Amino acid sequence: ASAAIQRYVGLGNALDATALTAIGSSYVCLLNGTQVKAIPPPSLRLASLDPSACSQETKNLLYQKAKEAFSDQHHLPAYYELILPYLGGAPAVDLKALSKDNVNMNVTTFVTLRRDSLM
Helix, strand or coil: CHHHHHHHHHCCCCCCHHHHHHHHHHHHHHCCHHHHHCCCHHHHHHCCCCHHHCCHHHHHHHHHHHHHHCHHHCCCCCHHHHHHHHHHHCCHHHHHHHHHCCCCCCHHHHCCCCHHHHC
16 A cells, blocks of 8 residues: 555655545555645545554644644634544644633543643
């Protein structure tokens, strides 16, 4: 799968919403840092991914992409639901901002947060 993704990107194809949907949560963790950085943020709006099994570095990069993708909705109550799958990569400052929005985070999500961000 990693070789197929590498070949797809190597041929000049973008990791857009269609590609991310095809890759899915099962293989999104195979993306390297350069590939994650090349994902256009709006693509995350259309793809449903769960990066919970990814490395911390990948979670961090995907969180930044998701934050950018949903930035125009950060003041809406639905923002938390949109950013939820990516919170495992959230820095402390963003978690503090969410806490001020009085979100109701379940324990399953809480245990996936970055330890350094919680501390």
